[in-house]
Amino acid sequence: ITDLNLDPLAGLHEPLKLTPNSVANLKKNDYVREMHMKNGLLKDASKSSVTLEELEEQVIQMIKDDTTFVEGEFGIAGSGVAAFDHPLIKEKMPKLARYLAYYPYDIGIMRRMTKLFVGKPIVNPVLASYGDEKTHRAWDDVNAHLEEAREYQRVFGEKFV
Numbered sequence: 001i002t003d004l005n006l007d008p009l010a011g012l013h014e015p016l017k018l019t020p021n022s023v024a025n026l027k028k029n030d031y032v033r034e035m036h037m038k039n040g041l042l043k044d045a046s047k048s049s050v051t052l053e054e055l056e057e058q059v060i061q062m063i064k065d066d067t068t069f070v071e072g073e074f075g076i077a078g079s080g081v082a083a084f085d086h087p088l089i090k091e092k093m094p095k096l097a098r099y100l101a102y103y104p105y106d107i108g109i110m111r112r113m114t115k116l117f118v119g120k121p122i123v124n125p126v127l128a129s130y131g132d133e134k135t136h137r138a139w140d141d142v143n144a145h146l147e148e149a150r151e152y153q154r155v156f157g158e159k160f161v
Helices: 020-028 030-038 041-047 052-065 081-092 107-118 138-160
Strands: none
Touching (some): 020 030
16 A cells, blocks of 8 residues: 555565465466466465455455545556456455455556557666566565556656646
8 A cells, every 4th residue: 555655555465375276277377387486476375374355354454544545446556457456356355346446547558558649658667567577476566566656656747747
């Protein structure tokens, strides 16, 4: 959770406990399984005791602890959140979904739209968000996308403020 200046206020970064269903899904997808073996997520998740339901409750409590909280207006941000994260949250964590705004702040969409409108990228890529440097670990991805969002905030602030 961040404030409007994108300064972190709270966060969680322990992986979820592996379930029989998640293990079965990993067996079906060699690419994802290899990626998560390489980045250590499978090892860390095998030691975790946090269930999806517990995570949902922890995130809801973090949102409630935020003094600016208004139910149904808490935005989610990152890259791919509109296409992947938000639908997944609605399906797997419906109690949490009720707290979130329907409009995710998707940095990937911001990146593509500014390139479309301006004709070129206006923010240098954050290497941890792309290619070989991307770890595919949520905590790392969050921090990389915050860095990119801060750059957009700076560029737009210089242009319009």
